[in-house]
Amino acid sequence: MSGVITLIKEDHQKLESVFKKLEKAEPQEIPDLLRQVQELLVPHSKAEEKVVYPAIKQIVPDESSDVEDGLEEHHHVEATLEQLLASDPEAPGVDGLIAAMIGEVRHHVEEEEEQILPSFSEAASNQQLSELGEQFTAAKEEELQSLRGGSAGA
Numbered sequence: 502m503s504g505v506i507t508l509i510k511e512d513h514q515k516l517e518s519v520f521k522k523l524e525k526a527e528p529q530e531i532p533d534l535l536r537q538v539q540e541l542l543v544p545h546s547k548a549e550e551k552v553v554y555p556a557i558k559q560i561v562p563d564e565s566s567d568v569e570d571g572l573e574e575h576h577h578v579e580a581t582l583e584q585l586l587a588s589d590p591e592a593p594g595v596d597g598l599i600a601a602m603i604g605e606v607r608h609h610v611e612e613e614e615e616q617i618l619p620s621f622s623e624a625a626s627n628q629q630l631s632e633l634g635e636q637f638t639a640a641k642e643e644e645l646q647s648l649r650g651g652s653a654g655a
């Protein structure tokens with residue numbers, strides 16, 4: 502099992518590859534790509550909030566305010582994504598909103614990867630990182646199922 506840092510970075514890369522498609526998408530491709538973003542981003546963010554961020558605050562208290570900022574960024578991005586999912590992809594302003602959302606996520610990912618996660622991986626033990634990786638994966642799976650709602654089991 503890979504440690505939690507690797508798992509988080511892998512998710513970021515998957516998200517980035519959907520963003521690249523979204524930036525070049527025709528309007529009719531946008532809804533499907535936004536759903537792909539939602540299924541990657543929402544469970545990832547919620548699992549970070551449930552499993553990873555509390556561990557960071559505990560192990561690296563100096564990162565607490567960055568973690569709080571990160572939480573706010575998650576919520577803002579999720580609200581924008583909800584708005585986009587409810588929008589007609591040809592509506593004026595959609596392109597700008599997509600670009601803004603992608604920009605916010607890239608900024609957030611950069612902060613996690615360049616600042617928060619390196620301090621965390623320095624302070625945490627390999628065993629902690631590996632256990633958190635398992636908890637992160639389980640939390641993500643749970644969130645994905647709840648995001649999909651009844652449709653998966655129906």
Ligand SMILES: [Fe+2]
Nearest residue numbers: 509545549613
């Ligand atoms: Fe992340």
Ligand SMILES: [Fe+2]
Nearest residue numbers: 546549571613
């Ligand atoms: Fe995050």
